Amino acid sequence: MIPGHRKFLYLLIISFAVTAFARSASAATHYIITNDDVSGQLLINSTSFYSVSANGGLNLTNSVSTNGTGIGGGYFGASRVTVVHTGSQDCAFISNAASGSIAGIVLATQTLSNAFTGSPGDQGTSNGIGLASNHHYLYASFSDSDTIGTFKIKSGCTLKFIGDVTVGGLNGGIINGMAVHDDMMVTTYGDGSIESFNIAGGVPVSDGDLQNSTGYDGATYPNGVDITSDGRFAIFGDTATSTVLEVSDISSGKLAPTVVYRLGRGISSSNVMLSPDESLLYISNTQGDRVSAAFFDAASGVLTKGCSSNRLRGYVDNFSYLGALALQKASGTGGVLYVAEFGSSSAVATIKVNSSDGQCTMKEMAHSPAFDPNSPGLLSIAAFPPRKF
Amino acid sequence: MRFSIHGLFATLLFGGLGVAGAMGQCPERPAPGTVVQDALNLNSANGSLPADLTMKHSVDEAGYEHYCYNYKTDNGDVESPTLRLNPGDTLDLDVKNRIQVDDALMKMEMPDGQKPCGDTGSITVASTNVHYHGLNVPPKCHGDEIIRTLIQPGTSPFHYKIQIPTNEPPGLYWYHPHIHGFTEFQVNGGAAGALIVEGMDKIHPEVAGLTERIFTLRQQFLVPWIPGPYQLTINYQVAQFPTFPAPKIEMKPGEKQFWRVANATNQDFMPLQVQFDGKPQKLQVVALDGYPLPKLRSQKTILLPPAGRAEFIVQAPTDNSVNAQFMTGEYDTGPTGNPDLQEVLGQITLTDNPKGQQAPKTSPVSLSMDKLKFAGLVSQKPTKQRKLYFSEEFGGSNGPIQFYITVDGQKQKVFDPNEKPAITTHVGAVEDWTIENHALETHAFHIHQIHFAVLEVDGQPVKDKDLRDTIEVPYWEGPGHPYHSVKLRMDFRDPTIAGTFVFHCHILLHEDLGMMHKILVKPN
Numbered sequence: 001m002i003p004g005h006r007k008f009l010y011l012l013i014i015s016f017a018v019t020a021f022a023r024s025a026s027a028a029t030h031y032i033i034t035n036d037d038v039s040g041q042l043l044i045n046s047t048s049f050y051s052v053s054a055n056g057g058l059n060l061t062n063s064v065s066t067n068g069t070g071i072g073g074g075y076f077g078a079s080r081v082t083v084v085h086t087g088s089q090d091c092a093f094i095s096n097a098a099s100g101s102i103a104g105i106v107l108a109t110q111t112l113s114n115a116f117t118g119s120p121g122d123q124g125t126s127n128g129i130g131l132a133s134n135h136h137y138l139y140a141s142f143s144d145s146d147t148i149g150t151f152k153i154k155s156g157c158t159l160k161f162i163g164d165v166t167v168g169g170l171n172g173g174i175i176n177g178m179a180v181h182d183d184m185m186v187t188t189y190g191d192g193s194i195e196s197f198n199i200a201g202g203v204p205v206s207d208g209d210l211q212n213s214t215g216y217d218g219a220t221y222p223n224g225v226d227i228t229s230d231g232r233f234a235i236f237g238d239t240a241t242s243t244v245l246e247v248s249d250i251s252s253g254k255l256a257p258t259v260v261y262r263l264g265r266g267i268s269s270s271n272v273m274l275s276p277d278e279s280l281l282y283i284s285n286t287q288g289d290r291v292s293a294a295f296f297d298a299a300s301g302v303l304t305k306g307c308s309s310n311r312l313r314g315y316v317d318n319f320s321y322l323g324a325l326a327l328q329k330a331s332g333t334g335g336v337l338y339v340a341e342f343g344s345s346s347a348v349a350t351i352k353v354n355s356s357d358g359q360c361t362m363k364e365m366a367h368s369p370a371f372d373p374n375s376p377g378l379l380s381i382a383a384f385p386p387r388k389f
Numbered sequence: 390m391r392f393s394i395h396g397l398f399a400t401l402l403f404g405g406l407g408v409a410g411a412m413g414q415c416p417e418r419p420a421p422g423t424v425v426q427d428a429l430n431l432n433s434a435n436g437s438l439p440a441d442l443t444m445k446h447s448v449d450e451a452g453y454e455h456y457c458y459n460y461k462t463d464n465g466d467v468e469s470p471t472l473r474l475n476p477g478d479t480l481d482l483d484v485k486n487r488i489q490v491d492d493a494l495m496k497m498e499m500p501d502g503q504k505p506c507g508d509t510g511s512i513t514v515a516s517t518n519v520h521y522h523g524l525n526v527p528p529k530c531h532g533d534e535i536i537r538t539l540i541q542p543g544t545s546p547f548h549y550k551i552q553i554p555t556n557e558p559p560g561l562y563w564y565h566p567h568i569h570g571f572t573e574f575q576v577n578g579g580a581a582g583a584l585i586v587e588g589m590d591k592i593h594p595e596v597a598g599l600t601e602r603i604f605t606l607r608q609q610f611l612v613p614w615i616p617g618p619y620q621l622t623i624n625y626q627v628a629q630f631p632t633f634p635a636p637k638i639e640m641k642p643g644e645k646q647f648w649r650v651a652n653a654t655n656q657d658f659m660p661l662q663v664q665f666d667g668k669p670q671k672l673q674v675v676a677l678d679g680y681p682l683p684k685l686r687s688q689k690t691i692l693l694p695p696a697g698r699a700e701f702i703v704q705a706p707t708d709n710s711v712n713a714q715f716m717t718g719e720y721d722t723g724p725t726g727n728p729d730l731q732e733v734l735g736q737i738t739l740t741d742n743p744k745g746q747q748a749p750k751t752s753p754v755s756l757s758m759d760k761l762k763f764a765g766l767v768s769q770k771p772t773k774q775r776k777l778y779f780s781e782e783f784g785g786s787n788g789p790i791q792f793y794i795t796v797d798g799q800k801q802k803v804f805d806p807n808e809k810p811a812i813t814t815h816v817g818a819v820e821d822w823t824i825e826n827h828a829l830e831t832h833a834f835h836i837h838q839i840h841f842a843v844l845e846v847d848g849q850p851v852k853d854k855d856l857r858d859t860i861e862v863p864y865w866e867g868p869g870h871p872y873h874s875v876k877l878r879m880d881f882r883d884p885t886i887a888g889t890f891v892f893h894c895h896i897l898l899h900e901d902l903g904m905m906h907k908i909l910v911k912p913n
Contacts, residue, residue: 073786127785176784190784219793219801223784241780241793241801241827265868267829268782287725287783287829289867311867316724321786342786377786 031107031384032058032326032338032348035080035094036375037070037128045070047081047094047103048374049110052383056328056336056350058370066103067115068096071125072377073342076270076286077177077188077224077237078130078141079324080380083107084153086135090384091157093138095129102131102140104157107384116159118142118149128379132180137162137202139185141175148175148187150203163203169193170210173221179234181227181389184250186234188225192216194236194248196255207254213238215246215260222246222258223270223286228278229389233301235281237272243283243292244269247301261303266292273325275333276387280306280355284322284339289315291322291339291351293360309362312341312349314369319343323379330385336365338381346378347371414445414489415457415579416466418625422634425624425735426745427603428583429460429470433478440472441546443485444517444566444580453609453620456488456566456578468625469582471603472564475754476586477555483546488515497570499539500806506530508541514574515542519549520567520837521584522696523560523679523858525762525883526551528838528890535567535837536806536889536907554885558761558840558856559588559752560679561649561698563605569806569905573655573897579607579625581653587752589647592681592761595673595702599647600746602638606717606734608654621657621717623734630733638715638735639743640705646746647675649700652693656896657729658831658861659693660718663703663737665711673702680840680856683758690718694833694861696895705739713737723864725781726830766842766880767854771821775812778825778872779832779862779894779904792904794834794894803903810889811906816913818881825872826862832899835859836879836892836908845876854878859895887912 030052038045045066050058074080080095090107096115100123104113118140124130127143138159140149146168151159167175173191180186183200184207192212197204213222215238222236232251236258238244243266246258267288274281274296281303283292293306312322319341327334337351347369354361372378419426431440443459457468474480496511507518507530518538526533531550540547562584566575583603590597603624610619621628626636640646652659662669669689676682677691678698691699706713715735722729758764776797783790793801796811814820821844824834840856863873893905 071787075785076783077785127787190789217800218803219780219782219791221784239782239784241782267867270784287781308868311869315867320724321783379786 030328033081033083033092033382033384034372034375034378035070035380036372037072037080037097037377037379038374039070039072039098039376042069043067045096046374047092047105048372050348050370052328056352056365057367058348058350060370060372062110063374064105064110064112066094066096067112068099068101068103071097071128074128074379075143075176075190075223076321076323076379078128078143080128080131081382082131082133082138083382083384083386084133084135084138086153087155089155089157091153092382092384093131093133095124095131095140097124097128100124100142102129102138102151102159104159106157113157116151116161118151118161119164121145122147122149122164127174130176130178132178132185134180134182137199139178139180139204141178143174143176146174148204152202165204170212177223177225179225179227181231184231184253186225186227186250186255188222188236190221190223192221194222194255196250209254211255211257213246214258215244220244224272226272226274228274228298235272235274237269237283239268239270241267243285245272245281245283245294245303247303249301261294263294263303263305264292264308266290266308271324276327276329276331277333280333280360282325282337284325286322291337291362293353293362295358307360307362309351309364312364314341314345314347318345319347324381326381326383327387328383330387337362340378340381341369342377342379345371346375348381414447415455415459416468421627422637423626424637424639424745425604425626427747428605428624429462429467430747431470431472433474436478437481438472438474438478439481441483441485443487446488446490446578452611454578456575456580458580458582468579469605471583471585473585473587474553475752476553476557476559476588476756478553480549480551480553482549484519484540484549485546486517486540486542486544488517488542490515498806500537503537506534506538507547508539508544510541512539512568512570514571516540516568516571517566517575518568519564521551521562521564523562524551525554525557525839525886527885528888533837536891553586554762556760556762557586558680559586559592559756560676560681561585561651561700562679563651563653563698565653569804570901573901576653576897577609577655579609581605581607583651586679587750588754588756589675589681589700590752591754591756592758593675593685595685596647596675597751599645599702601647601649601750602746604648604650605653606650606659608657610655621654621732621734628732628734635733635736638737639740639745640737641741641743642705642739643707644705646703647700648703650693651698652695654695656695656727656898658695658720658722660720661691661693661699662689662716662718664714664716665706674699675702676700677855678840678857678859681758682855686853692861694859694895696833696835696859705737709739722831724829726864762883763840763856763880766856766878769819769878771878772818773814773820775820776823776825778827781828781830792894792899792902794892794904794906804905808907810909812908813911814881814908815911816881816884816887820879820881821876822879823874823876824862825874826865827872829864829867831864832862833859833895834862834875834892835895837890838886839880841877841879843875844878847873881910884912886910
């Protein structure tokens with residue numbers, strides 16, 4: 001354990017070092033971007049940039065203040081960082097859960113545009129502020145005020161607050177996972193219920209399909225969510241005592257009853273992400289010690305059992321939970337898979353994925369994990385350039 | 390009912406703010422580093438033990454909340470007296486609730502459609518009742534019933550009338566609140582006392598004439614459900630060496646004593662040892678969980694899960710040059726479990742005139758091992774096999790966390806006071822239950838009303854098929870590893886235990902959050 005003042009110096013030195021490196025190094029084209037979710041002092045939160053090498057290795061190159069304060073944890077299914085290409089700009093947005101604000105980061109310069117707030121009542125201090133976006137709007141789920149804030153994405157990676165909607169689950173749940181595809185948003189509430197919204201006009205309007213997922217039994221409930229590139233299926237990763245996934249046909253513009261897939265003993269499956277070619281669904285076994293993949297048939301929406309990694313290095317000693325997923329590449333199966341490790345030492349693990357002929361393997365790479373000295377509890381990461389859907 | 394850690398946090402945070410006016414309700418507790426005193430004994434006479442206890446609440450200077458079973462004596466109030474009865478005696482206990490806290494922020498509802506026992510209204514942190522842990526007595530109103538029994542603050546005393554069966558195993562039992570949703574608050578505050586069924590000297594004459602000590606080990610957290618620093622106490626004296634001087638246990642040089650130790654902690658798995666200069670000594674184990682062993686067993690470590698009890702003979706060193714300590718060791722509860730740390734529970738000091746203890750007792754009853762309840766259980770043919778498992782899930786790093794105990798084949802769900810029994814059986818049944826742990830945390834299985842025989846651990850028969858009422862089930866190491874398990878023989882032959890009662894994890898946070906279900910034993 002590093003004593004407090006020495007840890008501060010250590011972080012300061014690292015911060016200077018990585019900033020200097022970022023200024024001197026030529027601009028890398030691929031990054032993994034974190035929400036460090038730093039809690040404690042005012043305006044202490046940051047986002048860290050890792051350059052991605054050709055073999056998938058990560059190097060911490062920069063750390064940027066997000067002009068807010070985090071909480072060092074929260075719901076697994078809520079993504080606290082999102083990367084969006086809009087107009088001619090690439091932006092990352094990072095939520096500051098304790099401050100109730102969202103930081104805009106100009107990726108070209110890795111600089112903060114500002115931190116933006118919604119209405120005075122928007123709060124996510126206990127379980128975080130989740131983010132999702134299309135090319136025009138950013139949506140922020142505030143887990144304490146039970147609101148989804150809508151922000152117009154403006155030039156310079158700035159945000160203009162449009163308005164809030166109050167949301168809630170059928171069983172008293174709180175806004176948790178959120179995914180956006182074109183004019184549709186799908187949400188989970190951590191209480192077994194799910195809902196979709198029409199966002200054609202910017203501010204979400206419920207599609208009137210709030211319902212319990214088929215797999216919900218009190219002990220299993222949707223947490224994270226992803227949507228296919230054609231907008232036909234929403235795929236839910238469930239919090240459960242095993243790996244449980246649910247798929248809803250949303251081609252009608254509403255959620256159809258979900259189909260449940262129970263795919264193994266991996267403990268919980270609260271974060272999911274489709275590969276760019278949609279052949280694989282990556283699963284973060286959030287309560288456990290590994291990641292998994294299921295085969296996905298984009299035509300039928302059917303999931304079948306795939307593969308799992310071994311126990312990732314440092315489980316228990318360095319990390320307790322797994323968080324969000326990100327990919328090295330925006331094509332194929334995505335190359336190397338990254339997963340946030342939450343615990344006494346926050347890190348990003350790198351997992352090599354091979355998939356062919358209906359078989360797959362997942363193996364943690366030799367240089368894994370890359371530690372994030374800036375984060376007290378890393379749950380959210382994103383890739384730049386992002387997947388195209 | 391779904392129940393989040395944050396709801397609990399809010400309750401304690403705000404509930405705690407509301408207790409400032411309750412200072413000083415409970416008796417003062419002993420200072421650290423003093424001689425450990427046994428609790429006051431209340432002995433039955435002429436077949437009866439009448440007693441009055443008042444549940445009170447206060448907050449000490451360090452911020453720890455005290456919940457106390459207050460007993461009035463001519464010399465002032467004492468806390469949690471030891472109730473001592475012979476087999477066949479009747480406990481007539483009046484329990485008055487005078488807890489004063491702000492209970493407005495969190496409530497749970499009593500079961501619908503069931504006749505209440507005692508008071509009515511919502512269950513709050515200020516409500517209470519009593520469970521007689523380990524006693525094999527009926528689960529009926531005014532007996533050892535906890536699902537419908539409610540004693541509200543400020544109401545008239547609630548009367549418990551419990552007849553100790555004539556064939557009740559002699560040994561150490563204990564009493565504590567079992568108010569669903571708030572048990573941990575009250576036990577964390579110290580509401581726990583020992584209950585002795587006399588007659589151990591008749592089963593094991595080795596203890597006859599020995600000085601007897603009753604040590605109740607408790608645990609207190611400032612915020613009970615948040616993993617972090619805690620204090621262990623022994624008979625209410627803080628054991629936190631070297632922050633505080635170790636409690637003193639006085640013995641005569643070379644003296645043998647009969648120690649009766651109850652793990653009344655919220656969640657601490659305690660590998661107990663007596664060490665001389667750091668070396669564990671042989672302990673002669675007499676009984677576990679209030680059930681005498683067939684013959685004394687020599688062990689250097691006795692693992693007590695939360696709620697477990699051990700009775701054993703300890704011999705003091707012969708001279709003061711030996712550093713003699715009563716210890717609990719470190720125990721690994723798994724990746725999602727809380728750390729259970731090593732602690733000196735008592736520094737054994739030698740004196741010719743020890744304080745804090747009681748004279749040897751001789752029981753007037755006549756008992757024999759083969760006539761005790763559950764005698765011969767291991768040789769009974771089981772009428773049914775069942776599998777149950779513990780599991781947990783986390784929706785985020787801060788929760789919500791759900792704790793389940795599930796009968797295999799049923800849906801995982803948390804306890805609901807209105808639920809139908811998860812298991813229905815009948816008087817006369819002898820069942821083998823395999824309890825698996827699918828969670829990354831060790832759990833402690835407990836069932837009310839009966840003892841069970843431990844047949845197997847991890848599928849392997851055990852040599853000593855002890856009768857227990859609480860047993861640890863170690864954590865799962867994760868995918869690729871088998872689940873740890875215990876196989877238990879449950880005895881429902883006694884017609885007096887017909888009715889509805891519960892089984893649960895005895896980590897009290899888990900119990901409060903619903904890692905519990907009902908069992909109905911139908912009368913024939």
